Amino acid sequence: MATTTLSKDAVFLLNAVDISDFVDTVTHTESADSLDVTTYGNDGHRKRGGLTAGTIAIGGVYDTTASGPHTVIKPLKGTVVPFDWRPEGTGAGLPASTGNVLVQNYVESSPVADIVRWTAALEIDGDVTDGDQSA
Amino acid sequence: MNLADVMDDLAGALEDIEGLRVYPAPADKVAVPAAVVGWPELYEFDSTYGRGVDHLQLPVFILTGRVAERAARDILGAYCDGSGGKSVKDVLEAASYTAMASVRVASVVFDAIAVNSIEYLAAAFTVDIYGSGS
Numbered sequence: 001m002a003t004t005t006l007s008k009d010a011v012f013l014l015n016a017v018d019i020s021d022f023v024d025t026v027t028h029t030e031s032a033d034s035l036d037v038t039t040y041g042n043d044g045h046r047k048r049g050g051l052t053a054g055t056i057a058i059g060g061v062y063d064t065t066a067s068g069p070h071t072v073i074k075p076l077k078g079t080v081v082p083f084d085w086r087p088e089g090t091g092a093g094l095p096a097s098t099g100n101v102l103v104q105n106y107v108e109s110s111p112v113a114d115i116v117r118w119t120a121a122l123e124i125d126g127d128v129t130d131g132d133q134s135a
Numbered sequence: 136m137n138l139a140d141v142m143d144d145l146a147g148a149l150e151d152i153e154g155l156r157v158y159p160a161p162a163d164k165v166a167v168p169a170a171v172v173g174w175p176e177l178y179e180f181d182s183t184y185g186r187g188v189d190h191l192q193l194p195v196f197i198l199t200g201r202v203a204e205r206a207a208r209d210i211l212g213a214y215c216d217g218s219g220g221k222s223v224k225d226v227l228e229a230a231s232y233t234a235m236a237s238v239r240v241a242s243v244v245f246d247a248i249a250v251n252s253i254e255y256l257a258a259a260f261t262v263d264i265y266g267s268g269s
Binding site: 007008009010011012018020021022023024060061063064113115 | 180181182183184185186187188236237241265268
């Protein structure tokens with residue numbers, strides 16, 4: 001039987017700051033270039049992987065305090081900073097993906113009958129290291 | 136958020152409305168015109184990761200007169216105004232709170248509500264609240 005995991009325990013750090021309290025969604029996508037290496041004698045296309053790439057889309061609830069996303073994330077746009085994504089939360093042996101990201105954009109939205117929300121688009125710079133958290 | 140503190144904070148803000156008797160929780164008896172802070176109709180945990188934010192919606196009832204009294208309509212109307220000293224929306228949204236981060240009076244509906252077998256004309260305001268999950 002599959003073992004599911006609730007998202008409520010997930011942890012996300014950006015530039016070494018834990019912003020989890022203001023985050024309600026993280027979409028972490030990793031991909032590789034698809035290179036066509038088809039030669040004569042093949043009936044189907046032949047492929048190999050090329051350079052890797054990735055994006056992380058995050059978003060959540062706006063906060064007015066000094067540790068909120070407006071203060072922490074907005075100043076980072078256009079810069080490359082470290083990230084740490086822990087989908088199962090913080091704890092020894094739990095998985096974590098770490099690396100660097102370019103903060104490509106930061107968006108705030110304010111529907112009149114709802115709370116202020118924010119989103120940010122992060123582009124992975126270089127390699128992502130996947131491993132288990134230490135004690 | 137601590138629910139009792141939330142309800143007390145709202146009651147504290149409603150005390151600023153002149154002439155209104157405020158009850159920070161549902162009461163067995165009321166003296167009208169009365170404001171009664173009701174139990175949450177919605178209490179959602181985990182609006183963000185790490186128990187950062189919780190969300191709840193609760194009613195605030197303004198009770199006045201008996202349903203048969205025509206004057207009750209005029210009295211109740213003042214509390215439903217969009218602004219002014221008796222406006223529930225204005226008073227609750229302008230107040231400062233320690234128990235929660237944001238308060239919005241989202242809507243109001245009208246009904247007859249019985250308290251201790253006595254029927255009152257009532258305006259039921261839905262109050263939307265966000266606050267810390269801890």
